[in-house]
Amino acid sequence: MKDNNSITIKDIAKKAGVSQATISKILNNYTDVSQKTKERVFRIMEEAGYRPSHSARTLAQKTSKLIGVIYAGRLNADFDHPFFIEVLNAFKRTIGMHGYDLLFFSDETFQKEENFYARCLYYKVDGCIIIAGDDVQQSIDDLTKSDIPCIGVDIQLEGPKSGYVMTDNKKISQSVIDYFYLQGHRDIAYIGGTNESTVSNIRLKGFRDSIKEYGLTLNPEWVIEGDFFEKSGYEAGLALFKDVTKSPTAVFSSSDLMAFGFMRAIHELGLSIPADVSLIGCDDQLAARYVQPPLTTVRQNKEKIGRLAALMLLDFIGDRSSTARVLVEPELISRKTTAQLAP
Structure with a gap:
């Protein structure tokens, strides 16, 4: 060869x-x-x-005016995930204003590997947006090392014409621990995503680092791996409160969907939020303000992430930029699922 x-x-x-x-x-x-x-x-x-x-x-040829949309890895991040839907809608509106259409790649199109690079050549896409998943396939790395412009959302892409945009996930965890600490909580649990998820790993590290900075002790049984969806949050709630005498006073769920599942588990156990446990989610999905009680959560600016992803990709396509790595500030939204501990 x-x-x-x-x-x-x-x-x-x-x-x-x-x-x-x-x-x-x-x-x-x-x-x-x-x-x-x-x-x-x-x-x-x-x-x-x-x-x-x-x-x-x-x-x-002239440009195709096509942008490939790829969901990388196992599709935890799929069309049924509210966070990515809102990001993609903002991306679509912005990129559409510049005359581009979206082309969605299916994992089933090529049976021998995903061959994303070959498929991008075949359809002559001008660039790609790559949405994070778990256990990302090798062909994503091959694509981002090519000369096809690529922008990642919640996935850290490295390549000659690649970049990414995501929320500052470390700050998400820091803001949660700061908030809980000021409310008097010292026994804090964490429900995260899988260890194959970049975002989940960053949030978990931020959580552990913040706990350490405050000099607190982290019970290893209070760090539970989920998958960002309701069922794993529900199962985590049952596990954390199987013995109320050894349960945390506060829980950070690294997605709102898992927080909703956790709330259902606590209700079934006959306990109350925030009287028995304070809870903070992440994403600020629309439902977070309507559940009872309304969920305290960390807002990710999905509109801004989607717009930035589109504009950054356009800069790559127009040779106005080579690589870009942007972190968007999170915002903690205080509602009714957290309470000050009695002194």
Whole structure:
């Protein structure tokens, strides 16, 4: 195998058993090449590590005005997750004002790996927004190392034309511990996402660091792994309060959805929020202000994240920026699920 940098269109054509002209047609999305041939050529390119230059991909064409939307890894972050829906809506509105349409990639399209890079070449997308998931596949890394502009939301992308935007997740945890501490709480539990989630790991580290900064002792049984959805919050509530005499006085749930599940568990156990336990969620979803009692939570500015993601990607596409890493400030919203401990 040649060094990846020395592989040429001629090499790909020979391996695929087609002419160089056919390769050129495929790169430029001509319609007189069969789908089967296109897929075979793109797989050969991927296996060989071949990276067409920007000029080769854009020869004889204008921009496609298409933006690829990719949900990375196992889809904890899918269409049913309110946070990402709101971010994507803001992204769509902003990118749409500049004449772009969205193209959603399905994991089932290519059975042999995801081949996101090959698919981006095939559809000639001008750039991609990549939404965080868990256990991110290798083909995401291959894509972000290419010359296709990519912007990540809640996923830290590294590459020549890649960047990301997310809430400052460490500050989320710091603000929660500060708030609980000022209310007199010293026995604080944490319900997080999986350890395969970048966001979850940052929030957990921020939680542990803040607990340590205040000189508090963290009970390891009070750190529970969830998945950002209601059921895991419900199960965490049952686990934390199976023995009320050894339970925390305050709980930080790193998503509102898990906080809603936790509230249901506490109600079923015959306990009360905030009389028996204070609770803070994260995201400030619309339902947070309508549950009873209304949920104290940390607001992520979803509109701003979506707009920034669109504008940053447009800068990449227009060669006005190469890499960008932006953290958005969180805001703690005080409602009725927290209370001052009696001295």
